[in-house]
Amino acid sequence: MNGNRLERLNGSIYLCGFMASGKSTLGKALAKELKWDFRDLDSVIEQKESMAITEIFREKGEAYFREKEWEYLRSLTMEFKGIVALGGGALQDQRIVDHLKIHGLLVFVDTPMEQIVERVYESEERPVLFDESGKIKSKETLFTELKTLYSGRIEFYKQAQITIKTSLFTSVQEMAEAVKDKILRHV
Numbered sequence: 001m002n003g004n005r006l007e008r009l010n011g012s013i014y015l016c017g018f019m020a021s022g023k024s025t026l027g028k029a030l031a032k033e034l035k036w037d038f039r040d041l042d043s044v045i046e047q048k049e050s051m052a053i054t055e056i057f058r059e060k061g062e063a064y065f066r067e068k069e070w071e072y073l074r075s076l077t078m079e080f081k082g083i084v085a086l087g088g089g090a091l092q093d094q095r096i097v098d099h100l101k102i103h104g105l106l107v108f109v110d111t112p113m114e115q116i117v118e119r120v121y122e123s124e125e126r127p128v129l130f131d132e133s134g135k136i137k138s139k140e141t142l143f144t145e146l147k148t149l150y151s152g153r154i155e156f157y158k159q160a161q162i163t164i165k166t167s168l169f170t171s172v173q174e175m176a177e178a179v180k181d182k183i184l185r186h187v
Contacts (some may be wrong), residue, residue, distance in 0.1 A: 005112035006034065009075065011104030018150050018156055019088030019126065020119035021111035022166055029176035033179045034183075036084035040092060044072050046169060053087075057127045067089050077103040091156035102160065105186065107179060108160035112167050113150065117143045161186060 015023040024040050032039035040186055042053055045068055051055055056065045069090055076084055077099065084104075092103070100106050120126050121139055128145065132138050137145070162182045169175040 003068050006184070009105060009183070011022055011102075012073070012081050012109060013081065013105045013183065014100045015085045015161060016091055016100075016123060016152065017088065017109035018146075018157070019128070020116045020123070021088070021109045022172070023031075023085040023109050024162075025081045026109055026166075026175055026179070029172045030179055032082040033173075033176045033180050034083070038085070039076060039080060039082060040085045041069065041073060041076070042085075042087050044076065045087075048072060052125075054127050066115055070096065074099070077110055078162065079177070089153065090158060091153060094156070097156050097159050101159070103122060105162065105183065106160040106161040107183075108157045110157070110163055110165045113143065113147055120146065157179060 013034075013036075015027050016032075017023050024042075027038050027040065030036075038092070045065070046052055049068060051059070053065070056068075066089070069087060070092075073084075073086070073090060073096070086186070091100075097106070117139060119137075121142060122128055124136075128149075129136055129142065131141075162179070164175060164179050164182070166175060169178065
């Protein structure tokens with residue numbers, strides 16, 4: 001019965017949320033749980049552009065990156081059915097949210113800011129970690145900047161049809177099962 005219900009879902013399942021919220025980790029577990037394919041939008045961009053995200057930001061700028069992100073996301077919505085982990089800033093405006101909700105189901109991975117700051121602080125792959133001179137920011141500065149950035153995106157994340165609060169779970173597998181249950185109730 002569950003398989004039949006999932007077949008009714010038109011399009012993919014898109015995981016949205018702030019950077020370092022666990023979208024890719026949850027996406028892989030959810031894909032395994034549903035026996036669907038998985039794509040990470042940032043990985044797709046890196047493959048298509050033959051550059052790491054940090055290099056794209058540094059060499060071509062954020063505007064170029066956002067343009068390419070939207071281009072590759074549109075392609076995914078037309079050519080792929082599965083689980084897609086979006087980048088933290090992929091939902092930049094209402095047309096993107098509307099597009100994704102037309103072509104699938106949007107799931108907001110809601111993670112506490114304190115946990116996000118810890119994850120960002122542990123990963124030198126994130127451009128936001130560094131100041132203009134290339135030095136790692138203090139945790140306090142990082143927290144303040146990320147909180148400001150988050151406040152500009154939350155209105156888009158909250159439009160997801162499903163929200164999963166990561167703090168309520170003790171494992172990724174438990175979270176994936178909860179998302180699956182929510183999806184099955186939704187379709």
